[in-house]
Amino acid sequence: MASDSQPDAPAMTEGIVCPTPAPTDDRVQLGHGSGGKMSAALLRDRFLSRFTNDELARLGDAAVVELNDGDVAISTDTFVVSPLEFPGGDIGSLAIHGTINDVAMMGAEPQYLSVGFILEEGLSFDVLDRVVASMDTAASAAGVTLVTGDTKVVERGKADRMFINTTGVGRLEDTFRPSPEHAKPGDHVIVSGPIGRHGIAVMAVREGLEFEVEIESDSAALTPLVRALRETVGSAVHVMRDPTRGGVASALNEISSAAGVGIELEDHAIPVPEPVAAACEMLGLDPLYVANEGIMVAIVAEEDGDRALTTLKSHPLGENAVRIGNVVAEHPGMVVLRTGVGGTRVVDMLPGDQLPRIC
Amino acid sequence: MASDSQPDAPAMTEGIVCPTPAPTDDRVQLGHGSGGKMSAALLRDRFLSRFTNDELARLGDAAVVELNDGDVAISTDTFVVSPLEFPGGDIGSLAIHGTINDVAMMGAEPQYLSVGFILEEGLSFDVLDRVVASMDTAASAAGVTLVTGDTKVVERGKADRMFINTTGVGRLEDTFRPSPEHAKPGDHVIVSGPIGRHGIAVMAVREGLEFEVEIESDSAALTPLVRALRETVGSAVHVMRDPTRGGVASALNEISSAAGVGIELEDHAIPVPEPVAAACEMLGLDPLYVANEGIMVAIVAEEDGDRALTTLKSHPLGENAVRIGNVVAEHPGMVVLRTGVGGTRVVDMLPGDQLPRIC
Secondary structure, three states: OHHHHOOOOOOOEOOEOOOOOOOOOOEOOHHHHOOOHHHHHHHHHHHHOOOOOHHHHOOOOOEEEEEOOEEEEEEEEEEOOOOOEEOOEEHHHHHHHHHHHHHHOOOOEEEEEEEEEEEEOOOEHHHHHHHHHHHHHHHHHHOOEEEEEEEEEEOOOOOOOEEEEEEEEEEOOOOOOOOHHHOOOOOEEEEOOOOOHHHHHHHHHHOOOOOOOOOOOOOOOOHHHHHHHHHHOHHHEEEEEOOOOOHHHHHHHHHHHHHOOEEEEEHHHOOOOHHHHHHHHHHOOOHHHOOOOOOOEEEEOHHHHHHHHHHHHOOHHHOOOEEEEEEEOOOOOOEEEEOOOOOEEEOOOOOOOOOOOOO | OHHHHOOOOOOOEOOEOOOOOOOOOOEOOHHHHOOOHHHHHHHHHHHHOOOOOHHHHOOOOOEEEEEOOEEEEEEEEEEOOOOOEEOOEEHHHHHHHHHHHHHHOOOOEEEEEEEEEEEEOOOEHHHHHHHHHHHHHHHHHHOOEEEEEEEEEEOOOOOOOEEEEEEEEEEOOOOOOOOHHHOOOOOEEEEOOOOOHHHHHHHHHHHOOOOOOOOOOOOOOOHHHHHHHHHHOHHHEEEEEOOOOOHHHHHHHHHHHHHOOEEEEEHHHOOOOHHHHHHHHHHOOOHHHOOOOOOOEEEEOHHHHHHHHHHHHOOHHHOOOEEEEEEEOOOOOOEEEEOOOOOEEEOOOOOOOOOOOOO
């Protein structure tokens, strides 16, 4: 499947990571949108070499800027998911949840969203209406207000039905500033729910796969979990991250690099729902790399780790939260998985796309 | 030309406005992205009927929201211009100027921008690099910082090389709040420079037209003009608007509707550069409807109108500023052009696209 749509991004095989394409390549490839190594290279070579400012260089899910003598988190995300509708959501709810979550992961309270539509000529109003209704429901449920927008229309064949950009802002408190570089040896690594559902739900529709149990996207606003953590354990939360493109593996790799620490995961502890595991087996995917849109990774100081876990589990969104590993001083910049038989394997960044256009 | 690309949006003939397509149409058409009547209908029927909040309902170029006990303007814009590069700019500089100007038109000082790219697989890095360099130059020159971004890649044929969304924020002062509904009878209507250059520059490249004198886009950040007006005439500036999609005619129609006033323009006063006039003649276009990206319309209290004009003219960006008419109490909601021979014609909103994809 991967080989049909992305000839230059070799499929991932457990433990084997193919090199990124030779630097002589002079064109954008699908893998550049993956959230993996090729994305990082694009960002470094094409954008950061040009736009030089401290805030952008931090590469957070959102930027922190000062406005009216206080700090504000700003995040932008463009959604190109195909198909537009999938079990558990659609491009509209995804566009709301995705940006809210990026703002929330900075520790901020998401308040306002902008929305920019690109519509392909010929898109049916039925679809547009359903997507807009879904955006409204998602925004209202999360308590954020959509305050400004823009719509562009392009000719038939110049876009794929509908793309949506959302940009979100929210205020930050001085006392709650989780950030990837704050991870410390001893910290607990917690995920707030089972992994891999969003990516597999989208793939299943796109590829016309049928499973015994329908897999629904986990798409959800993480704000209630963030609020709960802020109120109970506060600054003991060193890092929060929503593992979207590139999955839990990529998010943890970014954190271990940013903080200069190692991360050790326990294979048996990683919560992979049975249908997701079966689908991944069939599709040759590793659930650690599959996108999620409604779970978070929290890295919490050792002494408050259990309390953070209890806090997450007390909320419906986090009832299946579980500790999956620890931050360690060894092998800085590297994520290692301890397997059942006493072995370990390195969980590296993917070079390119595992699943294109899942968000 | 219009009939090739937009079968449902009839070409404009002076004074004759064709009806919008029948409401039984159930699909998005190119004209829905025009900034004209069809855009307004899409907004009303598909978006505002669902997203109901006061700020969105104001339909300003940007929203005003409270953040950290102060007001902030937020604006978002997606750029789908074709071709990506044109005389006087490219999609990158346009994406910076367009959003900065929308924030500035609220009276705010633009501070931060986010950027979201959609790249088509196969886009050459040469083009991407030029566009990114151009964004950086434009942002630096305007004193705004690009603080966060996102990149998505879609398969070949699923986008048109590159689309860019930018979202901007900037702080507002309590004492300077121009807004369309503030226009009052007697106010002077001023444009800060010659009209029609951007739309014609883009069309000329797209259609392979050659004129004796190359027409360059006016694309520019209007912040210096806004600052100058704020400092000299302040709250006497009742309305500011950058007449982009739909041109000066659409901007003035929106203002006259919002304020419930009439607007009278003097045909002979409207500054149309000779090459733009010639191109419009050839293409069957009315320059009043052609997009601009570096001029503003300012509606200023009668007693300060001359001072505002002098202020604009003292800056290189506004050296050709000119008063083109007045706000009147008569014919509320209607813009009327006085022609040389003593006649008048109504300058209505266009039903659909005059020039698709010029921003």
